[in-house]
Amino acid sequence: MVANREASPPTTAAGASGSRWRVETRTTLSTAFGIVAIAAMLLLALTPFFASRGVVQDLFFILTMLVLAQNWNLLAGYAGLISVGQQLFVGCGAYALFSFVILLGLDPLLAVLLSGVFAALVSVPTAFFAFRLHGPYFAIGTWVIAEVGRLLFAQWKALGGGTGTSLPRDATRDMIGIGFLKETLGLKSAAAVDALTFWVALILLAATMGTMYRLLRSRNGLGLAAVRDNEVAARALGVDAMRMKATVYVVTAFLTGITGALTYLQKARISPEAAFSLTDWTAYIIFIVVIGGIGTIEGPIVGVIVFFLMQNALSSYGSWYLLLMGALAIVTMLFAPRGLWGLASDRTGIELFPVRRILKRGPNHQGTKGGPHG
Amino acid sequence: MNWLDTIFQGILLGGLYALFAAGLSLVFGIMRLVNLAHGDLIVCAAFLILQLVSALQINPFIAALIAAPVMFGIGWVLQYHLLNRTLGKDILPPLLVTFGLSIVIQNGLLESFSADSRRISAGTLESASLGIGVLSAGVMPLLTFASAILVVVALNQLIYRTALGRAFRATSDDVATAGLMGIRPNRIFATATGLAMVVVTIAALYLGTRATFDPTAGPARLIYAFEAVIIGGLGSLWGTLAGGVILGVAQTLGAAINPEWQILAGHVAFLLVLLVRPRGLFPRAVD
Numbered sequence: 001m002v003a004n005r006e007a008s009p010p011t012t013a014a015g016a017s018g019s020r021w022r023v024e025t026r027t028t029l030s031t032a033f034g035i036v037a038i039a040a041m042l043l044l045a046l047t048p049f050f051a052s053r054g055v056v057q058d059l060f061f062i063l064t065m066l067v068l069a070q071n072w073n074l075l076a077g078y079a080g081l082i083s084v085g086q087q088l089f090v091g092c093g094a095y096a097l098f099s100f101v102i103l104l105g106l107d108p109l110l111a112v113l114l115s116g117v118f119a120a121l122v123s124v125p126t127a128f129f130a131f132r133l134h135g136p137y138f139a140i141g142t143w144v145i146a147e148v149g150r151l152l153f154a155q156w157k158a159l160g161g162g163t164g165t166s167l168p169r170d171a172t173r174d175m176i177g178i179g180f181l182k183e184t185l186g187l188k189s190a191a192a193v194d195a196l197t198f199w200v201a202l203i204l205l206a207a208t209m210g211t212m213y214r215l216l217r218s219r220n221g222l223g224l225a226a227v228r229d230n231e232v233a234a235r236a237l238g239v240d241a242m243r244m245k246a247t248v249y250v251v252t253a254f255l256t257g258i259t260g261a262l263t264y265l266q267k268a269r270i271s272p273e274a275a276f277s278l279t280d281w282t283a284y285i286i287f288i289v290v291i292g293g294i295g296t297i298e299g300p301i302v303g304v305i306v307f308f309l310m311q312n313a314l315s316s317y318g319s320w321y322l323l324l325m326g327a328l329a330i331v332t333m334l335f336a337p338r339g340l341w342g343l344a345s346d347r348t349g350i351e352l353f354p355v356r357r358i359l360k361r362g363p364n365h366q367g368t369k370g371g372p373h374g
Numbered sequence: 375m376n377w378l379d380t381i382f383q384g385i386l387l388g389g390l391y392a393l394f395a396a397g398l399s400l401v402f403g404i405m406r407l408v409n410l411a412h413g414d415l416i417v418c419a420a421f422l423i424l425q426l427v428s429a430l431q432i433n434p435f436i437a438a439l440i441a442a443p444v445m446f447g448i449g450w451v452l453q454y455h456l457l458n459r460t461l462g463k464d465i466l467p468p469l470l471v472t473f474g475l476s477i478v479i480q481n482g483l484l485e486s487f488s489a490d491s492r493r494i495s496a497g498t499l500e501s502a503s504l505g506i507g508v509l510s511a512g513v514m515p516l517l518t519f520a521s522a523i524l525v526v527v528a529l530n531q532l533i534y535r536t537a538l539g540r541a542f543r544a545t546s547d548d549v550a551t552a553g554l555m556g557i558r559p560n561r562i563f564a565t566a567t568g569l570a571m572v573v574v575t576i577a578a579l580y581l582g583t584r585a586t587f588d589p590t591a592g593p594a595r596l597i598y599a600f601e602a603v604i605i606g607g608l609g610s611l612w613g614t615l616a617g618g619v620i621l622g623v624a625q626t627l628g629a630a631i632n633p634e635w636q637i638l639a640g641h642v643a644f645l646l647v648l649l650v651r652p653r654g655l656f657p658r659a660v661d
Contacts, residue, residue: 076466082465082466082469082470084410084473129645129648129649132648132652133604133648133652135408135465136407136408136465136468136469137408137600137604139408139410139469140408140410140596140597140600141604141648143593143597144597144600144601144641144644144645145645147597147637147641148638148641148642148645151637151638151641152638154634155634278593279477283473283477286470286473287474290470290474294466318485319481319484319485320481320485322477322480322481323477323478323481323482323485325477326474326475326476326477326478326481327474327478329470329473329474330456330470330471330474330475330478333460333466333467333470333471333474334456334459334460334467334471337466337467
């Protein structure tokens with residue numbers, strides 16, 4: 001759980017020895033992997049040109065689940081805010097999208113972005129209530145608020161009340177960019193919508209991972225890790241714990257809301273039960289993060305792949321599948337609390353997204369005993 | 375008289391919520407563990423009672439008497455072998471393990487008993503009612519409320535008057551020192567969870583006889599229990615009873631205005647209390 005323990009280098013050693021010691025935040029491997037990752041993203045962006053619609057839809061699902069997982073990971077694994085109510089922001093984003101498109105006639109792509117803003121706005125009063133509760137009570141508190149959201153949206157008769165509603169067909173077909181895609185690539189409307197939502201999901205994932213990686217390597221990221229590991233000590237050192245947590249809460253709400261809106265743009269059918277589903281938007285996400293490795297950037301990537309493979313392999317077994325996921329998460333938490341990636345990383349020392357600052361000795365090697373003056 | 379009757383029914387409903395909450399409150403008070411599978415364990419106990427009733431053709435109250443020690447055993451084993459491993463400074467493991475457990479129990483019940491709604495038949499008691507002055511109340515709701523009071527009194531007696539209760543309080547205050555005094559915290563924790571499961575069985579008896587339930591009914595029960603505990607304030611069982619009553623009254627009042635607002639009104643009452651008194655109405659513990 002303690003990924004950033006070696007956060008600050010001992011100042012005496014660094015100060016006394018000057019250039020012989022340096023703080024390393026990236027390795028050759030991580031730089032190489034960064035290039036590979038960008039190349040993989042670009043390659044992935046080409047999928048709609050050669051793959052079938054089914055493959056593109058599967059990839060879209062994986063990408064959106066990964067965005068949700070990274071957001072929950074940032075909340076729980078780094079900010080120590082264990083929320084069981086992230087379905088609130090998925091649902092709010094999705095309902096905002098439907099209301100912008102159906103009631104106001106906005107372009108769906110623009111509406112997706114605005115839906116994220118709406119989710120972020122919802123998160124402010126939510127935080128006001130939820131932050132009065134701590135630890136496990138925060139968890140159930142967020143869940144209660146998500147339930148309130150579900151019940152309130154079920155009252156909104158213009159969007160179908162408890163039974164929900166569908167997006168009008170032409171709304172997505174007239175979306176910005178669809179006409180262009182149809183003309184230049186000769187795609188059919190449905191395929192063009194799939195391709196466009198897929199690309200937006202890809203951009204969203206890149207933005208999420210980029211934001212997260214930069215945040216965790218920054219001064220604020222150190223503050224965040226310090227707050228998670230020992231809030232009292234961090235505050236004594238001048239970290240504004242409440243502000244850090246609130247910022248992370250609102251940012252993840254924004255990204256989660258966008259993901260919810262995008263997911264329901266692709267589904268084109270909404271109901272309060274589905275959009276505010278604890279199982280779909282929180283249980284699965286928690287299992288992905290826990291099995292992959294909470295508190296690591298790599299973990300959720302591993303987790304989402306395991307999740308997708310298991311879902312395909314066990315889809316015909318109904319609820320046994322969820323039962324197995326739950327059991328796997330329990331076993332992981334008990335015996336490998338840092339998940340599959342933690343296991344692999346501990347054995348090999350590989351970190352693809354290093355966020356730790358590691359104190360390394362410079363080129364001028366001395367004996368093995370002690371430091372320069374030791 | 376209509377409003378008076380609504381409030382009275384709400385108070386009686388609060389007894390059921392207090393029963394849901396008492397086990398949660400007990401476990402939290404002793405080991406600071408919030409069991410996210412609490413609601414699913416209530417539903418699990420309801421299915422156990424239902425199975426006993428239909429298999430042995432006995433009265434549900436007698437079935438609950440048989441189910442209680444079984445549930446005690448399940449709680450003991452669960453705590454001793456699984457949940458004790460997760461206790462510590464970090465709050466993440468117990469939360470995630472009990473969340474996983476909740477999903478496992480729900481889907482296990484779904485596989486074993488299908489998604490059909492069930493009900494435990496209590497015979498003629500179901501429809502029996504009593505007139506109290508201008509009010510009238512069903513016998514089952516009255517029994518529920520009486521049981522809730524009985525459970526709170528019994529738990530308080532146990533905690534403040536017996537050797538086991540002393541061990542509970544000592545462990546709750548300071549695990550390490552209690553250990554030095556010859557108390558085995560792991561066993562104390564297991565006993566506490568076992569006891570909570572006995573309360574859960576009583577809650578399940580009334581859940582099953584008063585309304586229908588299905589394998590996915592657990593999370594909502596957990597939320598009601600949690601709201602009752604927070605409204606009442608941590609660490610006080612009488613507070614939990616009061617919290618249940620406030621929640622019940624809020625729900626029946628909401629339902630009287632618009633049937634769709636029942637659950638929502640309960641949540642709103644909870645949020646209002648959180649706004650005005652973040653530590654609950656009758657707090658005792660300092661968490």
